[in-house]
Amino acid sequence: MSDQPVLVVGGGPAGLEAARSVADLGEKVILVEKADVLGGNPILASYAALTPDMENAEEAMQRMIDALAGDDLVTIRTGSTVVGAEGSAPDLKVKIAGAAGEETLDVSTAIICTGFQHFDPGRETQMYGYYEYDDVITLVDAERMLKAGGFKRPSTGEDPKRVCFIQCVGSRDRQIGNQWCSKVCCGIACKEAIEIRDFLPDCKVFVFYIDMRMYGFWEDQIYWKAQEEKKVNFIRGIVTEITKRGDTVVVKGEDTTMGRPVEVPMDVVVLSVGMEPSEGTLEMAKIFDLPLESHGFIETVGGPLNTVCTAREGIFAAGAAVGPADLEDSISMAGAAAMKAVGYLRRLART
Amino acid sequence: MKQLPLKAKERVFDRKGKMPSEHYREQLFELEAKGELIVHRLTDEHKPVEIETKFGRTKRIPLQNTWHHKSCGQCGHIPGYSTTIFWLHRELGYAYCDPKEQTSCTAWNYYASSTSNPAAQAAVALRNFAQAYEDGFFPLIHCGTSYGHYKEVREQLIHHKELRDQVRRVLDKLGKPMVFPEEVVHYSEWVHVVRDQIAERQVKNFENVTVTVHPACHYHKLIAEDAIYDSELYDGQRTAVVSSVVRALGAKLADYSTWHDCCGFGFRHILVSRDFSRSFATIRKIERMKEEADPDVTLTHDTGCVTTLDKSQFAAQAHDRKIGIPVLADSQFAALAMGAHPYMVCQLHWHGVDNRPLLEKMGIDHEKAWAEFEVQAERVKSGEVEFISWEDC
Amino acid sequence: MEAIYADTKYRDVPVEEKQRLFDQVKSDMRWEETLYGCYECGICVAACPSARFYDFSPRVYAQIMAREDIHAFYELLNDSMWDCSQCFSCTRCPRQNNPGGIITIMREVAVNNGLESAKAALTAYSRIIYKIMSTGTQVAPDMLQPDFFPDWGPDVTAVSENLDIWRRMVPPETLHTTELAWDVAEKTRVELFLIWKLTGNLEMIESLDEGIFMILEEVMEELLEEHGYDIDDIDSVI
Numbered sequence: 001m002s003d004q005p006v007l008v009v010g011g012g013p014a015g016l017e018a019a020r021s022v023a024d025l026g027e028k029v030i031l032v033e034k035a036d037v038l039g040g041n042p043i044l045a046s047y048a049a050l051t052p053d054m055e056n057a058e059e060a061m062q063r064m065i066d067a068l069a070g071d072d073l074v075t076i077r078t079g080s081t082v083v084g085a086e087g088s089a090p091d092l093k094v095k096i097a098g099a100a101g102e103e104t105l106d107v108s109t110a111i112i113c114t115g116f117q118h119f120d121p122g123r124e125t126q127m128y129g130y131y132e133y134d135d136v137i138t139l140v141d142a143e144r145m146l147k148a149g150g151f152k153r154p155s156t157g158e159d160p161k162r163v164c165f166i167q168c169v170g171s172r173d174r175q176i177g178n179q180w181c182s183k184v185c186c187g188i189a190c191k192e193a194i195e196i197r198d199f200l201p202d203c204k205v206f207v208f209y210i211d212m213r214m215y216g217f218w219e220d221q222i223y224w225k226a227q228e229e230k231k232v233n234f235i236r237g238i239v240t241e242i243t244k245r246g247d248t249v250v251v252k253g254e255d256t257t258m259g260r261p262v263e264v265p266m267d268v269v270v271l272s273v274g275m276e277p278s279e280g281t282l283e284m285a286k287i288f289d290l291p292l293e294s295h296g297f298i299e300t301v302g303g304p305l306n307t308v309c310t311a312r313e314g315i316f317a318a319g320a321a322v323g324p325a326d327l328e329d330s331i332s333m334a335g336a337a338a339m340k341a342v343g344y345l346r347r348l349a350r351t
Numbered sequence: 352m353k354q355l356p357l358k359a360k361e362r363v364f365d366r367k368g369k370m371p372s373e374h375y376r377e378q379l380f381e382l383e384a385k386g387e388l389i390v391h392r393l394t395d396e397h398k399p400v401e402i403e404t405k406f407g408r409t410k411r412i413p414l415q416n417t418w419h420h421k422s423c424g425q426c427g428h429i430p431g432y433s434t435t436i437f438w439l440h441r442e443l444g445y446a447y448c449d450p451k452e453q454t455s456c457t458a459w460n461y462y463a464s465s466t467s468n469p470a471a472q473a474a475v476a477l478r479n480f481a482q483a484y485e486d487g488f489f490p491l492i493h494c495g496t497s498y499g500h501y502k503e504v505r506e507q508l509i510h511h512k513e514l515r516d517q518v519r520r521v522l523d524k525l526g527k528p529m530v531f532p533e534e535v536v537h538y539s540e541w542v543h544v545v546r547d548q549i550a551e552r553q554v555k556n557f558e559n560v561t562v563t564v565h566p567a568c569h570y571h572k573l574i575a576e577d578a579i580y581d582s583e584l585y586d587g588q589r590t591a592v593v594s595s596v597v598r599a600l601g602a603k604l605a606d607y608s609t610w611h612d613c614c615g616f617g618f619r620h621i622l623v624s625r626d627f628s629r630s631f632a633t634i635r636k637i638e639r640m641k642e643e644a645d646p647d648v649t650l651t652h653d654t655g656c657v658t659t660l661d662k663s664q665f666a667a668q669a670h671d672r673k674i675g676i677p678v679l680a681d682s683q684f685a686a687l688a689m690g691a692h693p694y695m696v697c698q699l700h701w702h703g704v705d706n707r708p709l710l711e712k713m714g715i716d717h718e719k720a721w722a723e724f725e726v727q728a729e730r731v732k733s734g735e736v737e738f739i740s741w742e743d744c
Numbered sequence: 745m746e747a748i749y750a751d752t753k754y755r756d757v758p759v760e761e762k763q764r765l766f767d768q769v770k771s772d773m774r775w776e777e778t779l780y781g782c783y784e785c786g787i788c789v790a791a792c793p794s795a796r797f798y799d800f801s802p803r804v805y806a807q808i809m810a811r812e813d814i815h816a817f818y819e820l821l822n823d824s825m826w827d828c829s830q831c832f833s834c835t836r837c838p839r840q841n842n843p844g845g846i847i848t849i850m851r852e853v854a855v856n857n858g859l860e861s862a863k864a865a866l867t868a869y870s871r872i873i874y875k876i877m878s879t880g881t882q883v884a885p886d887m888l889q890p891d892f893f894p895d896w897g898p899d900v901t902a903v904s905e906n907l908d909i910w911r912r913m914v915p916p917e918t919l920h921t922t923e924l925a926w927d928v929a930e931k932t933r934v935e936l937f938l939i940w941k942l943t944g945n946l947e948m949i950e951s952l953d954e955g956i957f958m959i960l961e962e963v964m965e966e967l968l969e970e971h972g973y974d975i976d977d978i979d980s981v982i
Binding site: 127131134141144155246 | 355356357358359362364365371372575585586587588589606608609610611643
């Protein structure tokens with residue numbers, strides 16, 4: 001056992017998994033989280049059900065948080081941020097600022113799990129009117145409603161009859177500068193579509209897409225399920241403009257399979273906003289002097305054969321801080337990072 | 352339901368975020384440093400005003416000592432448009448140059464027929480810019496297409512050394528320097544920047560005037576990052592020009608669902624395939640405006656747009672379409688607000704749709720004004736004067 | 745060679761010719777920033793005004809050019825290409841393609857190669873080409889004639905009947921013209937003519953409309969001579 005703890009920055013799914021794994025391996029760990037609560041985006045953005053198994057997000061995160069409780073090896077600092085770092089592994093000195101003021105800690109290694117932020121639709125190349133029309137919302141707004149137990153039309157508070165999702169908002173776009181695919185939005189949109197159809201059997205739901213990215217088992221677990229069981233309509237062609245006619249918003253796109261421009265009224269439009277590196281991720285990259293890869297996420301070295309080592313020895317990253325990641329990616333990377341961090345220390349101890 | 356998402360009005364858009372990595376102004380200065388061209392700079396003499404463009408970058412707009420790059424369609428068919436741009440400068444006390452040593456940008460022809468090539472187009476542009484530079488005035492572009500096209504030329508010149516070399520060879524033969532202005536400025540950007548000064552001199556009450564705005568495709572879609580956006584208008588999501596002037600003059604700004612649509616000018620279509628322009632303008636723009644906003648006037652800031660929207664409405668009557676919205680340029684609207692003569696200055700008799708009801712709503716006695724115009728016309732017919740001058744207006 | 749389809753208005757050509765025309769488009773210096781890749785999202789079609797009224801799709805252009813389908817390319821080159829309104833709404837493309845720009849280049853190739861379909865598309869338009877190239881302004885007040893613009897309304901008749909007087913009543917001095925939009929200085933016209941010759945633009949017109957070319961050349965030759973230039977000595981420098 002090393003004297004200094006492993007530092008885990010970020011208390012979302014990746015951070016929680018990393019911290020618990022480090023403790024499981026018998027090492028001390030300190031978890032620093034900016035918000036006042038643990039759980040990351042699933043909690044802070046009020047996710048309803050997790051993709052694809054529809055497990056209650058809050059309950060799932062609570063399980064992970066509970067696994068850390070009462071563990072002597074685990075120290076948690078919520079409402080705190082890392083504001084400085086000096087030295088190098090296995091002797092890092094980090095400055096942490098919290099409610100009680102600033103403290104300097106000696107840590108052995110660091111695992112950055114600061115994740116992503118959702119794309120702001122105001123920066124979208126297309127004209128989606130998120131800041132103009134009440135009935136244009138994002139996946140996050142939709143999750144919040146679903147978690148509260150329903151799905152309503154924001155402008156009237158009534159049940160909508162026609163809802164559509166627009167995929168790839170803020171992703172796959174050279175003009176915005178986010179040239180990646182955010183990996184999870186197709187899955188989340190299908191999941192939300194299923195939830196909406198369950199709440200509102202009379203409501204028609206459409207998904208406007210370029211490609212449906214339904215990796216592995218998502219194909220039939222959520223895509224076929226949405227289409228076959230829940231009768232969600234998938235239209236190949238993305239929307240370029242949302243305008244208003246009278247009380248209703250109208251989406252303008254092309255139905256590429258028919259090869260025709262279309263304009264259809266909708267009661268609610270859900271923008272499937274993508275991921276971007278969070279402010280915390282960019283901050284930590286600066287503080288720990290970690291190079292970013294070409295899209296702006298923290299660079300890991302070693303390609304697909306090494307998903308968690310950054311360019312600096314003894315400093316690791318996991319989850320969406322290194323690129324678009326779903327929950328499985330984040331959890332898997334977190335475990336790998338914990339193993340690599342502890343393994344690094346054990347190897348040092350052997351020499 | 353407490354968990355309903357925030358209403359749009361409560362959502363706050365913070366426009367920090369990624370900017371396009373290339374900046375044309377920096378790239379122009381880099382080329383100048385390499386000796387490839389001269390950048391015509393904005394200086395204090397132009398009294399430049401800083402505004403924000405689409406991604407938050409700043410751009411400076413000159414107020415005076417500008418070289419007015421005129422528009423073919425305006426000067427040819429809508430003379431009140433050019434006239435009011437000059438009139439506003441004169442009234443606000445900003446010196447300008449109205450050159451004879453100016454050619455068309457030739458982009459109308461280029462987009463209509465492609466009977467040209469990038470080198471010719473760039474040479475025409477740079478000949479005009481060199482002339483302005485030599486004359487000592489900063490270019491101010493009257494037409495939306497000239498503006499968009501010159502932005503396109505700028506991008507092509509910056510990215511293609513081959514093109515720069517071709518154009519340099521052409522300019523050398525003409526004995527003209529290779530110059531590019533620091534900014535390509537559209538006159539509607541100037542009107543936007545002086546709108547408060549116009550409002551100060553407003554003598555007509557526009558409170559009861561409902562206006563729809565049509566933004567020109569070539570203004571804000573061509574090289575989209577270079578267009579004025581303002582967080583106080585449309586939350587910075589749509590271009591602010593023209594709409595800002597409507598607000599400043601106290602008129603009612605009305606929205607309609609086809610705001611983002613093209614007018615249907617088509618460049619070639621408006622001249623030789625007019626069924627398309629006419630159909631598109633009527634069905635997609637005018638009828639929508641009429642049904643959804645019922646405006647007293649629609650304003651735009653480009654030659655082609657004024658032409659298409661104004662001239663398409665007559666023939667549509669034969670098909671019982673809901674039309675009849677007068678079409679004006681923002682400069683004509685601003686001039687009328689300041690008390691400009693509707694016929695001597697705004698030249699409204701060259702327009703298609705009957706704008707007399709609009710004038711009445713603005714409190715302008717058009718019958719009296721037309722009588723005044725006819726008196727002046729007599730002076731010309733009789734040979735008393737050869738031309739009407741600014742003083743006669 | 746006879747057309748494949750009985751109802752097409754253009755000739756079919758050997759595949760080598762189609763390839764040659766195709767290669768000309770692709771070798772344009774602007775090509776690399778005109779077409780990147782296309783994932784067929786349809787935003788360009790959704791935004792396009794011509795797509796609503798014609799059988800026209802900017803997405804099809806991006807796809808055909810990317811697939812290098814020279815037969816489909818040749819069809820587009822001779823037909824729907826002229827439906828594009830060059831508004832560039834399609835530059836909303838998330839891949840940063842420019843379908844309108846693809847068409848600009850294709851049109852240049854069509855004109856440069858004297859395609860019959862290009863000539864047909866521009867037949868009624870050639871007097872405008874003459875106007876812009878010879879005077880330096882695109883349209884003139886005296887073009888507002890009821891026989892050319894009958895659908896624009898009675899204001900056209902009113903303007904044409906009062907043209908001379910009404911033009912004298914427009915305050916800016918440069919606008920006291922009827923044959924061109926504004927008074928273009930002679931020296932400037934000379935410079936414009938030099939540009940046409942130095943960029944091969946006049947020769948481009950020859951392949952499009954010989955009649956217009958001849959009149960234009962005559963007018964240009966005369967003015968250039970007055971200013972000490974021999975039109976035959978001016979070669980293209982591009």
